Amino acid sequence: MPNKEVLFGKESKAIDVSNWYLQLIKKAELAEYGEARGTMVIRPYAYALWENIVSSLDSEIKAAGVKNAYFPLLIPMHLLETEQEHVQGFSPHLAVVTHGGGKQLKEPLAVRPTSETIMYPYYSKWIQSWRDLPLLINQWNNVVRWEMRTVPFLRTTEFLWQEGHTAHATHAESWEEVLRALKMYERVYRDKLAIPGIAGVKSASEKFAGAENTTTLEILMPDGKALQGCTSHDLGQNFSIPFNINFIDKDGLRKNVWQTSWGFTTRSIGAIIMVHGDDRGLRLPPEVAPIQVVIVPIKGKSVETVINQTQAMAQALKKQGIRVLIDDREELSTGAKYFDWENKGVPVRLEVGVREAEGSTVTVFRRDTNTKLILHKDQIDKEVPLLLTDIQQTMLTQAEDFLKTHFFDIGDYDDFKTIMSSGRGMIRAHWCEDSACEAAIKNETKASTRCLPLDAPEEEGLCVHCQRPSTHRWIFAQSY
Amino acid sequence: MPNKEVLFGKESKAIDVSNWYLQLIKKAELAEYGEARGTMVIRPYAYALWENIVSSLDSEIKAAGVKNAYFPLLIPMHLLETEQEHVQGFSPHLAVVTHGGGKQLKEPLAVRPTSETIMYPYYSKWIQSWRDLPLLINQWNNVVRWEMRTVPFLRTTEFLWQEGHTAHATHAESWEEVLRALKMYERVYRDKLAIPGIAGVKSASEKFAGAENTTTLEILMPDGKALQGCTSHDLGQNFSIPFNINFIDKDGLRKNVWQTSWGFTTRSIGAIIMVHGDDRGLRLPPEVAPIQVVIVPIKGKSVETVINQTQAMAQALKKQGIRVLIDDREELSTGAKYFDWENKGVPVRLEVGVREAEGSTVTVFRRDTNTKLILHKDQIDKEVPLLLTDIQQTMLTQAEDFLKTHFFDIGDYDDFKTIMSSGRGMIRAHWCEDSACEAAIKNETKASTRCLPLDAPEEEGLCVHCQRPSTHRWIFAQSY
Numbered sequence A, B: 001m002p003n004k005e006v007l008f009g010k011e012s013k014a015i016d017v018s019n020w021y022l023q024l025i026k027k028a029e030l031a032e033y034g035e036a037r038g039t040m041v042i043r044p045y046a047y048a049l050w051e052n053i054v055s056s057l058d059s060e061i062k063a064a065g066v067k068n069a070y071f072p073l074l075i076p077m078h079l080l081e082t083e084q085e086h087v088q089g090f091s092p093h094l095a096v097v098t099h100g101g102g103k104q105l106k107e108p109l110a111v112r113p114t115s116e117t118i119m120y121p122y123y124s125k126w127i128q129s130w131r132d133l134p135l136l137i138n139q140w141n142n143v144v145r146w147e148m149r150t151v152p153f154l155r156t157t158e159f160l161w162q163e164g165h166t167a168h169a170t171h172a173e174s175w176e177e178v179l180r181a182l183k184m185y186e187r188v189y190r191d192k193l194a195i196p197g198i199a200g201v202k203s204a205s206e207k208f209a210g211a212e213n214t215t216t217l218e219i220l221m222p223d224g225k226a227l228q229g230c231t232s233h234d235l236g237q238n239f240s241i242p243f244n245i246n247f248i249d250k251d252g253l254r255k256n257v258w259q260t261s262w263g264f265t266t267r268s269i270g271a272i273i274m275v276h277g278d279d280r281g282l283r284l285p286p287e288v289a290p291i292q293v294v295i296v297p298i299k300g301k302s303v304e305t306v307i308n309q310t311q312a313m314a315q316a317l318k319k320q321g322i323r324v325l326i327d328d329r330e331e332l333s334t335g336a337k338y339f340d341w342e343n344k345g346v347p348v349r350l351e352v353g354v355r356e357a358e359g360s361t362v363t364v365f366r367r368d369t370n371t372k373l374i375l376h377k378d379q380i381d382k383e384v385p386l387l388l389t390d391i392q393q394t395m396l397t398q399a400e401d402f403l404k405t406h407f408f409d410i411g412d413y414d415d416f417k418t419i420m421s422s423g424r425g426m427i428r429a430h431w432c433e434d435s436a437c438e439a440a441i442k443n444e445t446k447a448s449t450r451c452l453p454l455d456a457p458e459e460e461g462l463c464v465h466c467q468r469p470s471t472h473r474w475i476f477a478q479s480y
Helices: A017-027 A044-063 A084-093 A116-126 A171-192 A267-276 A303-319 A334-343 A354-358 A377-405 A413-421 A435-445 B017-027 B044-063 B084-093 B116-126 B171-192 B267-276 B303-319 B334-343 B354-358 B377-405 B413-421 B435-445
Strands: A031-033 A040-042 A074-076 A095-100 A103-111 A135-144 A158-168 A198-201 A213-220 A226-236 A246-248 A254-256 A258-265 A293-297 A324-326 A348-352 A361-366 A371-376 A407-409 A426-430 A447-453 A473-478 B031-033 B040-042 B074-076 B095-100 B103-111 B135-144 B158-168 B198-201 B213-220 B226-236 B246-248 B254-256 B258-265 B293-297 B324-326 B348-352 B361-366 B371-376 B407-409 B426-430 B447-453 B473-478
Touching: A017 A267, A040 A044, A044 A135, A044 A158, A044 A171, A044 A267, A095 B103, A103 B095, A116 A135, A116 A158, A135 B135, A158 A171, A171 A198, A171 A213, A171 A226, A171 A258, A213 A447, A213 A473, A226 A267, A226 A473, A258 A267, A267 A377, A293 A303, A293 A334, A303 A324, A303 A348, A303 A354, A303 A377, A334 A348, A348 A354, A348 A377, A354 A361, A361 A377, A371 A377, A377 A407, A413 A426, A413 A435, A435 A447, A435 A473, B017 B267, B040 B044, B044 B135, B044 B158, B044 B171, B044 B267, B116 B135, B116 B158, B158 B171, B171 B198, B171 B213, B171 B226, B171 B258, B213 B447, B213 B473, B226 B267, B226 B473, B258 B267, B267 B377, B293 B303, B293 B334, B303 B324, B303 B348, B303 B354, B303 B377, B334 B348, B348 B354, B348 B377, B354 B361, B361 B377, B371 B377, B377 B407, B413 B426, B413 B435, B435 B447, B435 B473
Parallel strands: A293 A324, A293 A348, A407 A426, B293 B324, B293 B348, B407 B426
Antiparallel strands: A031 A040, A074 A103, A095 A103, A095 B095, A135 A158, A158 A258, A198 A213, A198 A447, A213 A226, A226 A258, A246 A254, A348 A361, A361 A371, A426 A473, A447 A473, B031 B040, B074 B103, B095 B103, B135 B158, B158 B258, B198 B213, B198 B447, B213 B226, B226 B258, B246 B254, B348 B361, B361 B371, B426 B473, B447 B473
């Protein structure tokens, strides 16, 4: 009974999540290490998943009136150095081109780690009047950031992402855009990837290099650590001043624009694996699964009848817009096929043998709960879409339950330390907002501030560490 | 009457095509020069055009069973050097990363100029048995090739493209794939971009570095020069031998695979501009136009009636799946709007004034012929789709007519020289297939062999240059 086996023995998710994660990526054929240090090859199955994520997010970006464009990969160093905090933050992570066409370049070129400094000289040119605002541009591309420790999808030297860059007439408008992007990400994570998160604002020490404020969606991982799922930055006028991005306003005065930037990366695939994977392998939310339903013919004696049945079923499901595949590989046993598709996380499997071909029902396996059910064959075009919706919802609920059971409201620092030294999780606690205190907590518990939740009310309290007055409860966790 | 004006005076397409081309790109807001030498910024309007081209081509690629994936940007130098002809061809065009994370790298990394050498180590790993074949992978990405002379879209240091890379059990199968890709490109150029071309095989001196054979679609430009619109390569076993890509065949023997690679780039946007643009600006084929129909309200006295009418029309057209925009900019005159959209090449303009709002007809401008017609308002949902189809066909016919009138069957070398020193064009002539003779022709006329057309019959003849026996007539032209 290979379908009852688990893929992962010693590498169980519960025992060694890091090893489990790497083994899953290998066995589900998601990625390989690249030849250059820290890079990765995104294999077709994972790339198809990424295309579905991109498609969802791109629709939302376009619906918000943001236009896609493309800016160059290579950034002359003098541009990168225009904003001081920005260059200081990114300098240790740059890949630098020093030679082109066989000659040493007069000025080295950075491979973009992010595109603020290559885009904003054009913003300066394109924006002259209040009529040119807001300027809303996004690009889908690859970026390179030299990293010491890399993990496929979660932290790689090169990754794929989108970066939105907008310019506005007022700070109120740009802040609204920061929140719009963050809420869009939260929606995509929740409704498409079935992943809940905590949306909030970063502390000063955790914000993007060059931003006034950074917002984030923090996602709880199975080992109780938090993953930064995306970021949306309020850049204030930090770039518009050095890059001279200004406009004549309706009142006739020349003003600097207010800017935002926001990004969502292939790290989201790592989040899907981490949150939804189990000891049989990957589990994919139907909304983004490259294959939503796999039909496995069990040929037996009535080969032709079985094949006709699988094709009829596939047709019926395709008509409903479902992404379906018939696994007719000759060289694999039925058990090996079940094993393979469970490993790859296909949400629904239809098992079609002689009994199903000749009878009126079909056996269905749902990957979210690893359970079987029986459906009437002539109902599958109605029932399977409902099942997919139910699976999507169930996976979200499972992830929400995990978050709830690993989320702690803490007032006492000893409790804080106990949690961080055992099963970990997310802690909500009062903090005085002094970065020295934040550093001490991190030093003692490895937990850092993850965010101040957007909906956190102002409330009187005492800092969990130093007992000085605090006005808000922040989220703490160990992070990747 | 600004709509009667032409954008281009001294920079008429007929007088100075290079200058006309650069002015058009600027005025239609398609691109800007990048900050690093030879790079470019693809502005939103041109990027939306690229997205439509990508969407068409990607559907065809997927329908052929090819799967998308993503391989790293950075290629360790020792991999690039694995195939000798390949590295010799690309060495002069490399951008090289020598520093990462603040340190000099032990081994420099090339920014991919093309991905054969970063992909094929994985092909070697993934392909073990005949069951693993064919392996059909494509990727959409950016590549960098250091170029001496650059022109936006047509030749840039960085460009966007797709590169398909396939591996097969036999040479017959891989050759079939080379032709499948070429014909797919030919179809996209013809049916989507309304651009005819001549599909054929390159001579030995013109083929891709590392290929056995290169096929191409050669497109005639308005100045009588030829543009290589895409390429599809028969790589033979040139890479599978040094990269050890082999498999156990059905007969139990270990064999090297036969490979292909094929690419289509943002150069296609340059081809659209060159082939279809006129002295009013860009003209876009409806199939790929970001905006297919622009509706210009001419408000006059009945502002509300006019606005209601434009919205009703836009709704009716959107229901037909047409990409429509209402230009309700307050700050521009009607004439300036006409001027702008003609410049940007929108195929159809509906002019909605008080007369139209109150009457039963609407005035329509078609950009392919720069003429006006009248349509019944209640018929636009039926008539406009037909009009767009007609425009698409008319633009293809116009381009075919230009190709026909600039295509010459030549037997006499003096005639050959006369054509190449005056209006230029494509010449079909016998050639002995000796590369010394090819070089002499190029030296004397600046014309090189562009291709041997796929459908060229074997026929006895004498080389147009040396008068030695020839078996085929080749296409010659000056190239970019």
